[in-house]
Amino acid sequence: MTPLLVLGVALCAAAATMTGGALALKLSQRLPLVLAFSAGAVIGVAFFDLAPEAIAAGRGLYDPRTLLALSALGFFAYVLIDRLVARHDCEGGPNMARGLIGAASFSAHSIMDGFAMGIALQVGREMGLIVAAAVLAHDFADGLNTVNVVVKNGGERRHALSWLAMDAAAPVLGAGLSLLVAPRPELLAVLLALFCGFFLHIGASGLLPESHRAHPRLSTTLATLAGAGFLYLVTRLVE
Numbered sequence: 001m002t003p004l005l006v007l008g009v010a011l012c013a014a015a016a017t018m019t020g021g022a023l024a025l026k027l028s029q030r031l032p033l034v035l036a037f038s039a040g041a042v043i044g045v046a047f048f049d050l051a052p053e054a055i056a057a058g059r060g061l062y063d064p065r066t067l068l069a070l071s072a073l074g075f076f077a078y079v080l081i082d083r084l085v086a087r088h089d090c091e092g093g094p095n096m097a098r099g100l101i102g103a104a105s106f107s108a109h110s111i112m113d114g115f116a117m118g119i120a121l122q123v124g125r126e127m128g129l130i131v132a133a134a135v136l137a138h139d140f141a142d143g144l145n146t147v148n149v150v151v152k153n154g155g156e157r158r159h160a161l162s163w164l165a166m167d168a169a170a171p172v173l174g175a176g177l178s179l180l181v182a183p184r185p186e187l188l189a190v191l192l193a194l195f196c197g198f199f200l201h202i203g204a205s206g207l208l209p210e211s212h213r214a215h216p217r218l219s220t221t222l223a224t225l226a227g228a229g230f231l232y233l234v235t236r237l238v239e
Contacts, residue, residue, distance in 0.1 A: 002121060002122055003179055005121055005125070006117070006118045006121050006122070006175050006178065006179060007172070007175060007176070009117060009121065009129075009132045009135075009175070010114050010117065010118070010171050010172040010174070010175035010176075011172060012132075012136060013110075013113065013114060013117070013132075013135050013136055013139045013171040013172075013175075014139075014168040014169065014171060014172055015168075016136045016139045016140040016143065017110065017139040017140065017142055017143035017146075017164070017167050017168040017170075017171070018143060018164065018165075018168045019140060019143065020139070020140040020141060020142065020143025020144035020145075020147075021143035021144065021146060021147040021160070021161075021164035021167070021168075022143075023143075023144060024143070024144045024147035024148055024151075025147055025157065025160065025161075032210075032211050032215030032220060033211070033215065033219060033220060033223045034144065034148060034223075035148055035152065035207050035210055035211035036207075036208075036211035036212070036215075036220040036221070036223035036224045036227070037144075037223045037224065037226060037227040037230075038141065038144055038145045038148050038203075038207050038211075038227060039203045039204075039206075039207035039208035039211055039224050039227060040203075040223070040224040040225060040226060040227025040228035040229070040230075040231070041141040041144070041145065041203075041227035041228070041230060041231050042141070042145055042199050042202055042203030042207060042227075043199070043200060043203035043204060043208070043227075043228060044227060044228040044229075044230070044231030044232055044235075045109075045141070045199055045231055046071075046195075046196045046197075046199040046200045046203065047200075047228075048231050048232050048235040049231065049235050050192050050193075050195050050196035050199065051067075051068075051071065051192075051193070051196045052235075053116075053192050054067050054070075054071070054189050054190075054192035054193040054196060055067055055189075057185050057188045057189035057192060058185070058186070058189030058190075058193075061185060061186050061189060062186070062189055062190075067189060067190075067193040068193070070190060070193035070194055070197070071193045071194070071196040071197040071200070072197060073194065073197060074193065074194035074195065074196060074197025074198050074201075075197035075198070075200050075201050076197070077194075077197070077198075078105075078197065078198050078201040078202070079201060079205070081101060100150070100163075102149035102150075102202055102206065103146050103149055103150050103163040103166075103167070104163075105195075105198050105199075105202065106142045106145055106146045106149070106167055107146070107163070107166050107167045107170045108170070108195070109142065109195055109198075109199070110139060110142055110167050110170035110171045110174065111170045111171070111173055111174035111177075112174060112191060112192070112195065113135045113139060113142075113170075113171050113174060114135070114170060114171030114172060114173060114174025114175040114176075114177075114178070115174035115175065115177055115178045116135070116174075116178075116188075117132050117135045117171070117174075117175060117178070118174065118175040118176075118177070118178025118179060119178045120132075122178065122179075133234075133237075135171065139167075139171055141227075141230075141231070142167055143164060143167060143168065145202075145207070146160070146163050146164050146167045147160045147163075147164055148207065149202070149206070149207070150163050152207075152210055208224065211223075211224070
């Protein structure tokens with residue numbers, strides 16, 4: 001029964017991702033506000049979910065300072081990747097490669113979401129459903145963010161839809177892998193810490209400045225705070 005439950009919840013996560021992406025496409029005329037909300041959500045994922053989970057997974061294995069250093073490594077590694085694909089674009093205009101890397105990062109995070117959800121469901125149904133609730137909320141934001149990061153970097157609608165489909169399939173893949181591979185806390189802690197740095201860069205250096213540049217209004221700032229607050233409430237509710 002557990003494998004069917006794991007895959008069933010993973011399919012719900014895929015549906016949440018597609019819903020978030022469809023909403024982003026539908027609200028293309030209000031993209032700055034959507035980007036602002038996404039920026040807060042992405043930064044919220046890093047601070048309120050990935051960093052605490054990395055520390056929890058590494059308890060007894062790594063010093064918290066080590067994990068924070070790994071988060072910094074992830075942040076600056078993404079800086080280097082971003083600068084390389086941008087080819088020193090001084091105007092900071094749309095860059096297709098940057099959008100694809102951002103979308104791939106969201107898909108990689110969704111694989112980790114699905115994997116963590118699958119492991120939690122195997123440990124216990126109650127714990128698994130709590131983790132699943134967080135994953136569904138996160139994957140909704142991931143679908144939104146995947147479309148946004150492709151579109152804002154000059155990607156066409158069909159490119160955004162292709163990456164959205166890949167992101168939707170990612171939690172299903174991760175959940176499937178969880179049925180085959182036993183988790184290794186030391187590796188999980190390192191990956192979560194690195195992803196924390198990745199998402200801080202995507203939100204703080206990409207989505208946040210872009211949303212404010214395109215629409216420098218109080219409503220943009222409020223949308224960012226709403227995105228961060230939404231993720232904070234989700235993580236508190238599922239604790």
